[in-house]
Amino acid sequence: MEKIISIKDLNYTYPDSQNAAIDHLTLDIYKNEWLSIVGKNGSGKSTLTKLIDGLIEADSGTIAVDGQVINEKNIWNARTKIGIIFQNPDHQFVGATVEDDVAFGLENQGMPREQMLKEVDHALKLVKMADFKKRDPQSLSGGQKQRVAIAGVLATRPQIVIMDESTSMLDPDGRKTVLDLIQQLRKEQDLTIISITHDIEETELSQRIVVLNSGKIVKDGKPDVIYNLGADLQEYGLDEPFTSKLMSVLGKQLKLPDGYLSEGELKNQLWKLHSNM
Template sequence: MREMINVKDVYFRYPDQKDYALEGISLHVEQGEWLAIVGHNGSGKSTLAKMLNGLHFPEKGDVTVDGVALEEETIWDIRSKIGMVFQNPDNQFVGATVEDDVAFGLENHGVPYEAMVKRVNDALKRVHMEDFLDQEPHHLSGGQKQRVAIAGVVALQPDIIILDESTSMLDPKGKKEVLETVRELKEKENLTVISITHDLEEAAKADRIIVLNRGKVFKEGTPREIFLLEDELKKLGLDSPFTIKLSGVLKNTGISLSDTYFTEEELVNELCKSHFNK
């Protein structure tokens, strides 16, 4: 597998702080993988996201993105490989219409007009927003706005997309829309996705989870491996996904479940199967 990101023994400290924001962090991300980096406020996850995009440089250690070492001279090479989707989609909009907004980054990169039109239309189709070309962004729902923000990133054709708390301001319907869109893009385009989040419901969609605590890697594993550490996660201020809690309540009321379920679909299917088998 092609290694897209390698972070090796990285230390970082803000100028006005005594303690390290990142302390001995090491991780890697493979092409086509979805990695969720979770942690409470102050755990270091947003600092790490900024470092991956060249906004911070390690005090010690190395960061490599698709074989390119993070240095002053390589910032723009690295940023061309990474697209960031931020927490508040309203802060990302600069165009009067959806079409203008998605085209903005392409104009800055000097993409020729005909190619730009094609890439804008293709990107909006990929996030199922092609019928909103002439809409003003502020008329869209939260989930639609975030999908347009993703389209703006996709149009630039990055190899990696970083979601920096990008579903935290959305209602459940909008969150589901965005995460389904990201999963579809990942599978169709073989994109590498990194979710920076404190929401374990979002992290459940990932292939692998890294839990940060006080600037260090606390645990690493699949969603199943991480969510089985329910008590430890609670101590870190991380709330378990709804289905994990509900599974526990059902078991306590005498309803037998053959496994621990991490999605609503899995739990509903198990309950239906158990009911119809009786």
């Protein structure tokens, strides 16, 4: 697998702090991977995002994006390869209409207007918001606003999309819609997705999960490996997945397979048991 981001022995301490926010962290992220980085508040997730995007400078260590080690000279070039979708889409809106907002990043890149309009239309079609391009962003629902924010990121054609708690303000249906959309776009656009979250339930579409605690990687593995930690996840300030909790209760009365089951897999097992009764 080809690396898209390579982080080596990264360290960062905020000026007013005694403790390191990122502590000797080494991590490789691969092209077209969906990686979820989870941890409780203060674990270092947001700090790592800022370091990757060059918003703050590491005390030591290196970050390479697409094979190029980030420094003062090439940081702007590296940033063109990264798009960030934030927790609150309202904080990203700057245009009077949806299409103006999606065009903002392209205007900053100095793209000619004719080409820019084509890119805006293309991005809005990808997120199924083309019919809303003349609307005021503030008149949209939470899920629609987040789709517009995604379009604004996609319009700049990044290689890497960082989702920084970007579904935490949505209801369950809105969250599922956005996550399914990101999964579809990852496959169609060959994107690398880095999802930053404190909610283990939002990691189900991931190919790999990294658990951060006190600026260090404490676990790194496929979802089923991390989910199988069950109640041990509480040691890192994370909730046990809902289906793991449910299986713990049901397992006392029913014969269920060992290991983690997704919600869909658990439903299938329960139907099989019910039909055999």
